[in-house]
Amino acid sequence: MTHEPELTAPVELCLPDGRLNPAAVGWTRRPLHTANLRGWGRTKRWEYWGIVTPEHIVGLVASSLDYAGVHGVYVLDRATGQETNTDAVVPLARGVRLPPRSGEGEASVRGGGLEITIDQRPDGTTIHATAPGVRLDVRVPLPDGHESLGVVVPWSSTRFQYTVKDVGRPVHGTLTLHGRTYEIGGPDAFAVLDHGRGRWPYSMTWNWAAGAAPGRAIQLGGKWTDGTGVTENGLFVDGRLHKIGDELEWTYDRSDWQRPWRIIGERVDAHFHPFHEKVARTNLGIVANETHQCFGHFSGWATTDDGTRTSLDGLVGWAEEARNRW
Numbered sequence: 001m002t003h004e005p006e007l008t009a010p011v012e013l014c015l016p017d018g019r020l021n022p023a024a025v026g027w028t029r030r031p032l033h034t035a036n037l038r039g040w041g042r043t044k045r046w047e048y049w050g051i052v053t054p055e056h057i058v059g060l061v062a063s064s065l066d067y068a069g070v071h072g073v074y075v076l077d078r079a080t081g082q083e084t085n086t087d088a089v090v091p092l093a094r095g096v097r098l099p100p101r102s103g104e105g106e107a108s109v110r111g112g113g114l115e116i117t118i119d120q121r122p123d124g125t126t127i128h129a130t131a132p133g134v135r136l137d138v139r140v141p142l143p144d145g146h147e148s149l150g151v152v153v154p155w156s157s158t159r160f161q162y163t164v165k166d167v168g169r170p171v172h173g174t175l176t177l178h179g180r181t182y183e184i185g186g187p188d189a190f191a192v193l194d195h196g197r198g199r200w201p202y203s204m205t206w207n208w209a210a211g212a213a214p215g216r217a218i219q220l221g222g223k224w225t226d227g228t229g230v231t232e233n234g235l236f237v238d239g240r241l242h243k244i245g246d247e248l249e250w251t252y253d254r255s256d257w258q259r260p261w262r263i264i265g266e267r268v269d270a271h272f273h274p275f276h277e278k279v280a281r282t283n284l285g286i287v288a289n290e291t292h293q294c295f296g297h298f299s300g301w302a303t304t305d306d307g308t309r310t311s312l313d314g315l316v317g318w319a320e321e322a323r324n325r326w
Contacts, residue, residue: 002245004151004230012036013152013162013197020152020160025230028150029241031102033162035197040066042159042202044326045098047107047118048194049127051138051171052212052316053184055079057295058136058175059278060129062098062109062116065326069093071109071116073131074278075177076295081276084177086131088112102150102164102195103142125193127173138173138184140191147241148193149234153225161198161224167210167317168217168236169193187214192317203325207250209263209272211298211317212236218302218312220263220270222250233268235302235310242304244268252321257292261319270300270312272319286325293320 005026013035015021024033037043046063059074069090076083090096090111099105099120107118114131124141148166155161169192172185190212206224211217221232226247233244246265253259261272274294282289298315 002229002231002247004245006243007032010034013160014038019157020154024162025152025154027152027230027243029147031104031148031150031164031195033101033150033152033197035100035162037100037197037199042066042199042326044161044196044198044200045096046194046196047098048196049118049140050192050194050210050318051136051184051189052192053175053182053189055182056175056177057276057318059293060116060127060136062096062107062118064093064096064098067092069096069109069111071111071114073114073116073129073134073136075134075175076276076278077177078276078295083278084131084133086112086114086134087280088114098197100197102193133178135176136173138171138175138191140169140171143170143239146239147236149219149232149241149243151225151230151232153198153228153230153232155201155228159199159201161196161200163198163232164193164195165210165219165221165232165234166193166195167219168212168239188316190217200324200326205321205323207263207319207321209261209270209317209319211272211312211315213315216310216312216315218268218270218298218315218317220248220268222248222263233265235267235304237304237310242302244302252319254321257294261294263319267303268300270298270302273297273299274319288325289322291320291322293318
């Protein structure tokens with residue numbers, strides 16, 4: 001179990017010299033960090049939004065990795081398994097706008113045939129995205145009392161990451177896919193945010209799992225936080241975050257990604273049952289990535305802060321492994 005502090009007041013991520021601010025290390029229930037990163041040197045910034053509906057799964061990536069902007073628009077048709085995917089690499093991250101605070105300001109990228117605009121306001125976020133064969137126009141309200149999990153992971157004073165994982169947000173709007181328009185909304189549609197700002201080691205592997213159903217959501221991470229004294233694990237019940245300090249054990253078959261996964265700790269016993277695997281690979285020599293993101297259903301349980309066992313049965317979402325040299 002870890003014992004990282006809960007932060008309750010606004011704080012800057014970095015000291016004036018660009019090193020990690022020790023006072024920023026901890027976790028939050030709402031975004032409180034300003035990512036005052038400066039210059040180059042393994043600096044990574046991104047916004048990832050995942051949207052799950054009974055018919056589709058949508059993934060949007062807007063990012064700056066210093067030397068390039070790496071963006072993507074992805075749609076899975078859950079009934080047919082058909083993927084529609086556009087990726088773009090923009091040299092030197094030209095034209096990328098990513099604000100320093102989660103939930104405030106506009107993030108926007110364009111290039112390679114795609115455009116993404118994310119307008120963040122106190123009452124919620126509006127997302128517009130276009131790519132060949134795809135147009136997405138949705139609103140992601142921020143309900144009163146809804147909590148997210150913000151965490152600063154400190155590898156060292158010069159290598160650190162701030163992440164916000166916001167799971168189970170309501171979403172409504174439209175998705176137009178290959179000329180057909182679908183309405184998005186209702187209790188079985190939800191959105192997930194991964195907001196990231198930091199300065200990374202060259203080589204890193206991570207696990208991430210997120211899933212939601214009405215009134216319940218789970219956020220689990222692994223490998224990249226091990227040994228830092230910080231975790232990014234949490235259970236959400238009726239919008240309230242129950243922070244989980246376990247360093248979790250992940251079990252899955254790297255030769256068959258669609259076999260069941262298991263994620264366990266003192267307060268978690270999650271089983272994940274994939275129905276689709278999304279694979280992304282790049283290999284440019286010094287820079288390389290391989291990500292296996294599986295979409296599926298959860299079962300099992302996790303416990304709240306007072307020890308109440310909450311069922312994970314019926315949650316829908318994903319579990320992934322990403323290996324990066326960047």
